[in-house]
Amino acid sequence: MAAYGGIRRAFFRPTCSVCSCSSAAHLIFLRGIATRLFVKAGVSFSTTDATFKEAFSKYGEVMEASVIRDNDNGRSKGYGFVTFVTSDDAIKASDDIDGKVLDGRVVFVDLAKPRRQFNDSMPVARTA
Numbered sequence: 001m002a003a004y005g006g007i008r009r010a011f012f013r014p015t016c017s018v019c020s021c022s023s024a025a026h027l028i029f030l031r032g033i034a035t036r037l038f039v040k041a042g043v044s045f046s047t048t049d050a051t052f053k054e055a056f057s058k059y060g061e062v063m064e065a066s067v068i069r070d071n072d073n074g075r076s077k078g079y080g081f082v083t084f085v086t087s088d089d090a091i092k093a094s095d096d097i098d099g100k101v102l103d104g105r106v107v108f109v110d111l112a113k114p115r116r117q118f119n120d121s122m123p124v125a126r127t128a
Contacts, residue, residue, distance in 0.1 A: 060089020
C-alpha cells in the first residue's frame with residue numbers, strides 16, 4: 001500500500017505552486033494558453049469597459065476588458081471578462097482583486113473556462 005502511495009504521488013502530484021490544484025482548466029491557464037479571467041457577481045451597472053480595463057491594468061498589460069451588457073437596455077449584466085497578455089499577471093490580478101470593491105460593489109474573480117463547442121450538424125431531440 002505504501003508503494004502505491006509513492007507511485008500515486010509521483011504521477012499525480014499537484015502542479016500549481018499558487019494554489020496546489022491540478023484541474024485541467026487551471027493547468028491550461030498556467031501554461032499560458034488562456035489568460036482570461038471571469039469577473040462575476042458584482043460588476044456595477046455604472047462600470048464601463050474603460051474603467052474595467054483601468055482597474056485591472058494595475059496588475060499587468062490588459063489585452064481586452066469587456067463588461068457584458070444587456071442587448072435591450074445597454075445596462076451591465078453584472079459580470080465581465082478580462083484578458084491579460086501573460087498568465088502571471090492574470091494570476092496576480094485574480095488573487096488581489098477577488099473579493100475586493102470595484103465601483104462600489106464587491107466582485108469575485110475566477111479563471112475563465114473555455115467555451116463549450118456544440119456540433120451544429122446533429123439534430124436536437126425535442127420532447128412534446
